[in-house]
Amino acid sequence: MDTNKSPKKKNLRHLLLLSILTAMALTLFLVEAQIPLPIGIAGVKLGLANLVTLFLLVKFSARDAAAVLGMRIFLGNLFTGQAVSLLYSLAGGILSLVVMLLLCRILKGKSIWFVSVMGGISHNLGQILIAMCLLGVGGVLYYLPFLLVSGILMGLLTGLVTQGFLAAWDRLHIQ
Amino acid sequence: MKQNLMLAIVTALLLLLGIIGCIAVNNKSGGCIAVIRQNGNEVQRIDLSAVSDRYSITLRGENGEENIILVEHGAISMQSASCPDKLCVKRGTIQSSGIPLVCLPNHIIIEIVGDTPKLDGVAY
Amino acid sequence: MKRLCTATLLLTMLLSSGCENRPKQYERTQELFGTFVSARIFASDEKTAEAALDAAFRRAAELEQTFSPTIADSELNAVNAAAFSQETAVSEEFSELLGLSLRYSQLSGGAFDCSIGQLIDLWDIGTEQATIPTDEELHRTIHPAAHEVISLQDRSVRFTDERVRLHFGAIAKGYIADEMKEVLQAHGIESGTLSLGGNILTLGCKNEDEPWVIGITDPFAPQEITATLEVRDLSVVTSGRYERYFEENGVTYHHILDPWTGLPSDAGLASATIISQSSVQCDALSTAVFVLGAQEGLALIEGLDGAECVLITDDGTLLQSSGMDAYHVKQVEK
Structure with a gap:
């Protein structure tokens, strides 16, 4: 840490960084919502916004990650105008955050991609669980294999991008 | 490095499991009874093999949601829906597929259950 | 780890076995002559099935061009x-x-x-x-x-009469069904069903020797069936007054016209179903029997070889011709 900077200034910097990251996550979330996927299966999406969550988890704290995630979900659903999907987003977001947090603690070194894969899977799992509650039937479980596969693939993609992003961040020595 | 390899194997196995699951669900021998549920309550149960003429069912939700379901001989589909994403309409027709037709925003799920179809055709 | 591998392997084997070489089912539905024509056939591979379905539907479209009253340049x-x-x-x-x-x-x-x-x-x-x-x-x-x-x-x-205007509405679908069947057979298809707007034709048997189970629409509740019957390699065609009709001043006028009075036929039948090897015979006879009524209609069918009928009268009674026993008619409990 740079000892020359006052705690107040540091706080401000931090807040600014979180705001920028929230905006980034929100942009990714909204851009992604515009990409039509040819599969008529609810829940299959890229999950690019997870990049920001993952980055915060690794470089900063769980608290920061949760704050940005929460803001992103709230604002994102406000913008896309789907009140019901707020529940789905929250369920997926919270579960994946918890899983990724645990994995970050357990795993050592550079396995961010795997954290992201598990995040993707648990995000989809969370959505299925909430769908089961809302729809009141177990029928949606048939979606599980599809969402498992899509969670792994999309999670892998996001994870690799995050790793690249982290490497770039380290090279820049931003604090 | 060793950790990465281990994790790669775990991921690959999970992926394999998922793919096998997809194939299994897709090949699930279909029945002919369509069960339509709204908010978890069964609204209607239709023997699709006994449907001769196509007709539609309109489901209305508490907040003005509207879903029109098209019932045909051996098949069922979402004709129109008031939900924003229209994923249920894009799904098209389900005949005997193991994957239910879901409209998440409007809390509607259509599953096909039951054994092999009782009827091979309906004369009308 | 080893155990997981073994389990996965076993699961894969389990899922892939048991579905080889058995003919698979292929389906196609197309809108033709103002109704829906669907074919469900069993074939060994997709290529055979697609070729057979292509050819059968092409034949149907050709015949529509010949017999359609709505296509302006039809031969009709x-x-x-x-x-x-x-x-x-x-x-x-x-x-x-x-x-x-x-x-x-x-x-x-x-x-x-x-x-x-x-x-x-x-x-x-x-x-x-x-x-x-x-x-x-x-x-x-x-x-x-x-x-x-x-x-x-x-x-x-x-x-020889100026007032004659040909209309094959009561027979063309049967003829087209027979033609489609012939095309499918020429492509090596031995098992399947056709539905031409409710005219059913079955090809061979289901799963080697099982019969096809066909439902007969309830004329008083056309979204349900009133009876089922079991057939092999036969056609089943129903004529009923519930098919097309309009209402005016509380009176229902249906589409099966009595050629002698010019009015919708009122011979006491709600529907007439004919079972025979030839779909064209089924189609023509179902209209004829409907117009003739129960007594004369049954007499006509009894006088013919290879045709049987199930009639539903206006009061809901189900009548069968003498040879119907072979087809295991079961009335649906309501």
């Missing part, structure tokens, strides 16, 4: 325009279907009549313009039965 419309004033040459299919139509006209004493196109246009049932004709209009269009006013010599047709 050309013949209708020309055949009163002069001998008119027709295609082989046209000659064959007209020949069959005249045979069923004669057989049913005119109850089945393919020459009442004017009458059908007058009512226009099944369209937005459906209207009740006046007595005078009806009187003007009624003429002797088809077999008395149409002469067919090989491939040449002539109408």
